[in-house]
Amino acid sequence: xxxxxxxGGTSWESSAHYYRALNEGVRDRLGGxxxxxxxxxxxxxxxxSPLQEAGDxxxxxxxxxxxxxxxxxxxxxxxxxxxxxxHLVADQVREASGLPVVHIVDAAGAELxxxxxxxxxxxGTAYTMESDLYPHRLAALGIxxxxxxxxxxxxxxxxxxxxLVLGVVSDASRKAYLEVIDRLVGEGATAxxxxxxxxxMLLGPDDAAVPLIDTTAVHVEAIxxxxxxxxxxx
Numbered sequence: 001x002x003x004x005x006x007x008g009g010t011s012w013e014s015s016a017h018y019y020r021a022l023n024e025g026v027r028d029r030l031g032g033x034x035x036x037x038x039x040x041x042x043x044x045x046x047x048x049s050p051l052q053e054a055g056d057x058x059x060x061x062x063x064x065x066x067x068x069x070x071x072x073x074x075x076x077x078x079x080x081x082x083x084x085x086x087h088l089v090a091d092q093v094r095e096a097s098g099l100p101v102v103h104i105v106d107a108a109g110a111e112l113x114x115x116x117x118x119x120x121x122x123x124g125t126a127y128t129m130e131s132d133l134y135p136h137r138l139a140a141l142g143i144x145x146x147x148x149x150x151x152x153x154x155x156x157x158x159x160x161x162x163x164l165v166l167g168v169v170s171d172a173s174r175k176a177y178l179e180v181i182d183r184l185v186g187e188g189a190t191a192x193x194x195x196x197x198x199x200x201m202l203l204g205p206d207d208a209a210v211p212l213i214d215t216t217a218v219h220v221e222a223i224x225x226x227x228x229x230x231x232x233x234x
Contacts, residue, residue, distance in 0.1 A: 001026070001037050002227045005076025005099065007067050009042035010083040011165035014197035014216065018082045021220045029228060036227070039074045041067045045165065052085065052127060061089040065096030072097040080223045084195050084215060085127045100226065105137040107222035108193055108215050112143055115211065117191045119144045121184030123177070124195030126157040134195065146187045152180045164198035174202050181208045 004022065008015030022036045043063070051060050064086065068079055079094075079101045081087055087104055094101045112120055122134050122145050130153070135145045148156065159173045181192050191211045194203060200214045 001030075002077040002229075003075050004036060004038040004223060004227050005068070005071030005074070005079045005097070006038055006040045006082055007043065007064060007071070007079065007086070007093070008040055008082035010045050010048055010086055011198060012042060012045070013165060013167050013201070015040070015042055015082045017200065017216065018080070018197070018220060021217070022223065025220060025224045026228070029224065039071055039076055041071060043067065048086075049161070057088060060086070061092035064089045065092045068093040068097035068099070072099055078102060078223070078226050080219065083197055084133070085125045088127065088131060088133055102219070102223045102226050103137075104215055104219045104222075105134055107218040108134075108195075108213065109138050109141045109143065110222070111213055111218045112138070112191065112193075113141060115191060115213075118142060119146060119188045119190055120213075121145075121181065121187075121189035121192035121210075122147050122195045123156050123180065123184075123192065123199070125160055126153055128195050129153050129156070134193070146184055146189050148180050148184065152183070156180065159202075160196055160198060164196075164201055167201075169201050174207075177203060178208060181210075181212070185210055 026034050026036045071079060076099060079097055079099050081090060084104055090101050090103055120143060122129060129147045138145055155176055163170055163173060184192055191213055194200060194212055194214050197216045200216050203212055205212050
C-alpha cells in the first residue's frame with residue numbers, strides 16, 4: 001500500500017467523511033484488520049476562506065504547496081486534496097511535492113464516461129462553478145458542462161459556507177437544490193455532479209430525476225486505486 005497524503009480541513013466535515021471512507025475502502029478491498037496508511041494535514045478553514053473570497057489563489061497555492069511538501073517529507077507517495085475548489089491549486093501541490101495528485105475532476109470524468117454522459121450539470125462553490133476547473137478537463141473527454149444561473153449559484157454557495165461546512169443540513173436547502181437540478185436537466189444535463197465534497201451530506205445519488213454523482217465518492221475510489229494499484233493488479 002502506498003502512503004496517502006491528504007490535505008483537508010476545507011471543511012473538516014467533509015475531511016472526516018474522507019477519512020472514514022478511505023479506511024472502510026481499504027478494509028473492504030484487503031479484508032481483515034487492514035486500514036489506510038495515510039497522513040493528513042488539516043488546515044484552518046478560517047484562514048483559507050478569506051483568501052478564497054479575495055481571489056488570492058497565488059497565496060493559497062503557496063500555502064498548499066507548503067502543506068504538500070510537508071506530506072512528502074512525512075513519507076506520502078501520492079496526494080489527495082479533500083475539496084473540489086482547492087483543486088484550483090493542484091498544479092502547485094504537484095510541483096512542490098514531486099508526487100502525483102489524484103485529481104477529483106479526472107475521477108469524475110472517468111465516472112461520466114463509464115455512464116455515457118456527454119452533458120453534465122455542475123453544482124459546487126461559486127469558485128468551482130465559475131472557474132474552468134471542470135469545463136477544461138472534461139472538454140478533453142468530450143463532455144460539456146452546464147452550471148446554474150447566477151441567483152442559483154449564489155444560493156448554492158451560501159448553503160455550502162453558511163450551512164454544510166458547519167454541519168447544518170436543511171430540508172429547505174435540499175428542496176432548493178433539487179429545483180436547481182431540475183433546471184439543469186431542462187438545459188440538457190443527463191447527470192449532475194455534486195461538485196462540493198460536502199454535498200453528500202445534503203443529497204443522495206437517487207434524489208433527482210437524473211443520476212447525482214458524488215465527486216467525493218468517486219475521488220475516494222480513485223485514491224484507493226492509486227494507493228493499492230500493485231495489489232489490485234496482483
